[in-house]
Amino acid sequence: xxxxxxxxxxxxxxxxxxxxxxxxxxxxxxxxxxxxxxxxxxxxxxxxxxxxxxxxxxxxxxxxxxxxxxxxxxxxxxxxxxxxxxxxxxxxxxxxxxxxxxxxxxxxxxxxxxx
Amino acid sequence: xxxxxxxxxxxxxxxxxxxxxxxxxxxxxxxxxxxxxxxxxxxxxxxxxxxxxxxxxxxxxxxxxxxxxxxxxxxxxxxxxxxxxxxxxxxxxxxxxxxxxxxxxxxxxxx
Numbered sequence: 538x539x540x541x542x543x544x545x546x547x548x549x550x551x552x553x554x555x556x557x558x559x560x561x562x563x564x565x566x567x568x569x570x571x572x573x574x575x576x577x578x579x580x581x582x583x584x585x586x587x588x589x590x591x592x593x594x595x596x597x598x599x600x601x602x603x604x605x606x607x608x609x610x611x612x613x614x615x616x617x618x619x620x621x622x623x624x625x626x627x628x629x630x631x632x633x634x635x636x637x638x639x640x641x642x643x644x645x646x647x648x649x650x651x652x
Numbered sequence: 653x654x655x656x657x658x659x660x661x662x663x664x665x666x667x668x669x670x671x672x673x674x675x676x677x678x679x680x681x682x683x684x685x686x687x688x689x690x691x692x693x694x695x696x697x698x699x700x701x702x703x704x705x706x707x708x709x710x711x712x713x714x715x716x717x718x719x720x721x722x723x724x725x726x727x728x729x730x731x732x733x734x735x736x737x738x739x740x741x742x743x744x745x746x747x748x749x750x751x752x753x754x755x756x757x758x759x760x761x762x763x
Contacts, residue, residue, distance in 0.1 A: 579753030
């Protein structure tokens with residue numbers, strides 16, 4: 538079956554611009570996670586959805602970052618007024634959800650470069 | 653706060669050598685523990701996991717045992733192959749919450 542997909546695979550933008558990154562989770566997975574991975578580091582948590590609602594957004598670095606999941610499937614991570622420090626690989630993962638179904642499956646990531 | 657610490661790399665080994673990558677964690681409660689692997693040019697893949705103390709996760713010849721008394725989850729393989737060259741991440745979570753990752757350890761195996 539299809540895994541987690543993310544588009545675009547690469548995004549180059551200029552400082553100050555707005556970007557949207559899309560994640561398509563595995564069908565039937567109710568939990569969706571966004572992470573950010575900087576060069577030489579492990580992924581860092583940004584936000585977690587259970588269904589349509591953000592269950593935990595404590596990892597969002599500031600109010601320029603926002604994410605939605607309006608129908609409980611596809612999610613979009615939105616970054617306003619991008620800065621050079623936002624350059625990283627943005628990873629999406631999904632899981633079946635629940636206390637016992639916590640294995641997360643990762644997408645290939647979107648590499649964001651802010652010039 | 654809760655964290656994961658893993659040994660820094662890179663780790664360079666010859667084929668058929670024994671591998672250990674150390675990982676320790678801090679956490680309240682009883683987290684699930686994971687090893688993820690990232691092969692060159694590919695996404696993160698789950699390698700193995702353990703959900704409670706003394707559980708041993710294993711896959712592709714790799715093993716790790718959940719040691720509550722030492723808060724460790726060290727990754728081992730008895731005989732590495734060139735194809736094992738990748739970045740390995742130790743991680744923990746609790747009951748469906750976000751994963752907390754270590755910084756990753758790069759393994760390079762030469763023939």
